[in-house]
Ligand SMILES: Nc1nc2c(c(=O)[nH]1)N(C=O)[C@@H](CNc1ccc(C(=O)N[C@@H](CCC(=O)O)C(=O)O)cc1)CN2
């Protein structure tokens with residue numbers, strides 16, 4: 001495996017910043033089991049939302065993203081192509097491009113390796129990658145200065161629960177200069193703690209839609 005944190009001796013491990021911290025391997029195994037159950041629960045909840053509500057919530061978060069980032073020519077912003085009930089950020093992606101920003105999407109070119117980022121434009125040719133997620137065909141890669149990551153869950157310290165591949169953590173751990181990291185999702189995905197592990201890279205901000213915010217049609 002690449003870029004695996006070094007284990008010096010029992011009870012200690014390097015975190016994503018390269019600092020040596022206390023680590024309990026048995027507790028970490030329990031956390032992994034608990035995370036898997038929480039992922040299933042939270043993804044099922046997200047996928048159970050009515051489509052028009054999910055879309056209204058996504059538009060709300062797109063507007064929050066635009067205000068928060070205020071995209072410009074200098075920005076390379078990683079978003080994502082929606083998968084398993086994630087919010088569709090295309091309204092934000094289009095308006096950010098109109099403001100001069102470059103939009104890129106994460107691509108798994110190699111399993112258990114850092115993500116690569118390829119440019120997206122409204123007319124970009126797309127292909128299906130691993131897990132059937134659409135990705136740009138054009139191979140040129142970019143380094144984002146802003147990463148917008150979809151949340152499966154999150155906690156008050158900004159730690160993120162994702163789909164369980166560890167891809168964002170593995171990618172962010174490689175950057176000497178950290179991009180701005182923004183998680184997006186729903187209030188209902190909040191957890192007391194995700195029991196952060198040495199490899200977990202926290203978000204700088206989390207932008208949320210309240211699941212109570214209904215589409216006009218729903219009243
Ligand atoms: N929209 C979107 N694109 C993304 C991500 C994402 O979270 N959302 N990723 C962010 O990481 C990467 C893909 N990561 C993924 C990680 C795990 C699974 C997944 O379904 N895993 C199976 C395990 C099976 C297997 O390993 O083949 C599962 O949990 O059932 C999917 C995507 C890159 N692109």
Ligand SMILES: Nc1ncnc2c1ncn2[C@@H]1O[C@H](COP(=O)(O)OP(=O)(O)OP(=O)(O)O)[C@@H](O)[C@H]1O
Pocket residue numbers: 001002003004005035160161162163164165166167168169170171173199200
């Ligand atoms: N920097 C890293 N190097 C090696 N393995 C890593 C790294 N970061 C995470 N992993 C591994 O990836 C696995 C999944 O991690 P985690 O539960 O945090 O995934 P996630 O953040 O939910 O997934 P994703 O980022 O793909 O949405 C763990 O077994 C973890 O050890």
